[in-house]
Amino acid sequence: xxxxxxxxxxxxxxxxxxxxxxxxxxxxxxxxxNRKLVTDTLFDPKWDWAIExxxxxxxxxxxxxxLASILGCxxxxxxxxxxxxATNQTTFxxxxxxxxxxxxxxxxxxxxxxLFTVAVGLGPFAGVLALVMFSLAIMGKLLSETIDSIxxxxxxxxxxxxAKHTQAVFTSALPQILPNFTAYFLYIFELCIRASVIxxxxxxxxxxRIIETQRxxxxxxxxxxxxxxxxxAVIAIEQFSVWLRRKIL
Amino acid sequence: xxxxxxxxxVYPGGVNALNNVTLNxxxxxxxxxxxxxxxGKSTLLRTVNxxxxxxxxxxxxxxxxxxxxxxxxxxxIRSDIGMIFQTFNLVNRSSVLKNVLTGRLSQVxxxxxxxxxxxxxxxxxxxxxxxKVGILEKAYxxxxxxxxxxxxxxxxxxxxxxxxxxxxxxxxxxxxxxxTSRVVMKYLKEINQELGITTIVNxxxxxxxxxxxxxxxxxxxxxxxxxxxxxxxxxxxxxxxYGRAIKSSDLLGEDD
Numbered sequence: 001x002x003x004x005x006x007x008x009x010x011x012x013x014x015x016x017x018x019x020x021x022x023x024x025x026x027x028x029x030x031x032x033x034n035r036k037l038v039t040d041t042l043f044d045p046k047w048d049w050a051i052e053x054x055x056x057x058x059x060x061x062x063x064x065x066x067l068a069s070i071l072g073c074x075x076x077x078x079x080x081x082x083x084x085x086a087t088n089q090t091t092f093x094x095x096x097x098x099x100x101x102x103x104x105x106x107x108x109x110x111x112x113x114x115l116f117t118v119a120v121g122l123g124p125f126a127g128v129l130a131l132v133m134f135s136l137a138i139m140g141k142l143l144s145e146t147i148d149s150i151x152x153x154x155x156x157x158x159x160x161x162x163a164k165h166t167q168a169v170f171t172s173a174l175p176q177i178l179p180n181f182t183a184y185f186l187y188i189f190e191l192c193i194r195a196s197v198i199x200x201x202x203x204x205x206x207x208x209r210i211i212e213t214q215r216x217x218x219x220x221x222x223x224x225x226x227x228x229x230x231x232x233a234v235i236a237i238e239q240f241s242v243w244l245r246r247k248i249l
Numbered sequence: 250x251x252x253x254x255x256x257x258x259v260y261p262g263g264v265n266a267l268n269n270v271t272l273n274x275x276x277x278x279x280x281x282x283x284x285x286x287x288x289g290k291s292t293l294l295r296t297v298n299x300x301x302x303x304x305x306x307x308x309x310x311x312x313x314x315x316x317x318x319x320x321x322x323x324x325x326i327r328s329d330i331g332m333i334f335q336t337f338n339l340v341n342r343s344s345v346l347k348n349v350l351t352g353r354l355s356q357v358x359x360x361x362x363x364x365x366x367x368x369x370x371x372x373x374x375x376x377x378x379x380x381k382v383g384i385l386e387k388a389y390x391x392x393x394x395x396x397x398x399x400x401x402x403x404x405x406x407x408x409x410x411x412x413x414x415x416x417x418x419x420x421x422x423x424x425x426x427x428x429t430s431r432v433v434m435k436y437l438k439e440i441n442q443e444l445g446i447t448t449i450v451n452x453x454x455x456x457x458x459x460x461x462x463x464x465x466x467x468x469x470x471x472x473x474x475x476x477x478x479x480x481x482x483x484x485x486x487x488x489x490x491y492g493r494a495i496k497s498s499d500l501l502g503e504d505d
């Protein structure tokens with residue numbers, strides 16, 4: 001069945017999409033001549049300009065990511081317990097919190113950035129707020145699903161001894177998910193670094209703003225060193241996070 | 250002290266776990282409940298602290314109705330009942346001391362327990378309990394780094410830390426080897442005799458029941474089929490409870 005119908009369909013659909021999307025050999029040939037505009041400047045990096053003008057902005061990008069991931073993840077921590085059946089038997093609040101987390105997840109981070117730049121103005125504050133929602137959404141989903149699969153035994157034991165629900169959750173459920181929380185946090189932190197650069201393109205602070213302004217003037221000679229600086233920063237942070245992960249877990 | 254009055258439990262899905270059980274347990278009794286898997290032992294035990302709510306009938310402790318107690322009353326009742334489990338139910342990542350301290354949760358404010366600010370008195374009680382089961386030196390070891398027998402002793406210490414009037418043990422030795430099982434049963438017996446704590450133990454190993462028991466309760470298909478002294482029990486009585494001849498899997502045996 002798959003071979004008779006599936007593969008031919010996939011082939012036909014791919015060819016159809018190819019033309020539908022507007023892939024045109026002539027366009028490609030014409031624009032290939034423009035490549036000189038890009039390559040001439042791209043491979044002539046202006047390091048001095050980049051270091052002088054982009055360093056502070058790069059720092060801001062990283063700060064936005066750090067602040068947003070910490071805030072977002074720590075807000076998500078209590079919310080996740082309410083969004084999991086294992087620790088929340090009250091159907092009403094469970095549905096409310098779970099729906100809230102699901103809703104937050106459907107909105108792309110770029111949209112949050114646009115929303116917040118309108119609400120609180122251009123700049124890093126909007127970027128932080130957008131990435132807080134971003135971090136909250138991811139941590140909420142990952143953590144609440146982790147909580148769904150914890151060992152319920154210790155919780156039962158705490159309840160059997162007369163402990164209050166909050167006490168039982170803190171002493172018998174929370175310790176079980178702490179390693180996961182830490183791992184997710186480090187992952188979300190890395191995602192925020194990359195997202196922060198992109199959000200800068202729409203004016204949410206950091207180095208993205210500079211990249212965008214230079215792009216408009218086709219100053220790829222200034223953009224390429226900035227990209228390399230970002231790359232170095234991302235690699236350094238990822239190495240740090242690997243080291244930290246090994247230390248803690 | 251503990252009265253079961255016509256207690257029946259039907260689980261959602263129609264499973265008839267307990268059928269009209271009426272039973273009286275006196276203060277200081279050491280009671281062993283035997284029966285096949287699914288006979289209702291765990292269910293019966295859990296009606297004592299209302300982890301399972303009877304669909305019919307009531308359970309009374311010192312004339313107080315446990316089955317219909319309010320949330321607040323239930324917490325108070327439960328704080329006087331210690332429970333140990335077949336799978337130990339320790340928080341694996343936490344230290345032994347932290348695990349035992351969770352037995353004191355009902356006596357400590359939420360704020361203190363959340364931040365781990367245990368009063369000196371409660372810490373002392375925790376250490377005393379660990380000492381009673383002979384593993385004081387393991388206080389700061391992670392729960393999961395202990396052997397099964399040691400973990401169960403931590404479970405007993407946790408229950409002891411509550412300073413309970415009643416001790417419930419749900420198949421406490423089912424996952425332990427013969428020697429360790431006897432060590433754990435010995436501790437339960439000692440605690441019952443020295444501290445006068447009313448103890449109910451679920452077992453499915455018959456020789457262990459005969460070795461340590463005083464009063465024996467037999468359950469079959471959710472009904473009470475035997476209630477008497479352990480010394481009066483014959484093999485015929487056991488066969489009655491199990492509905493078949495005794496197999497070697499019903500006996501714990503000696504160490505190999």
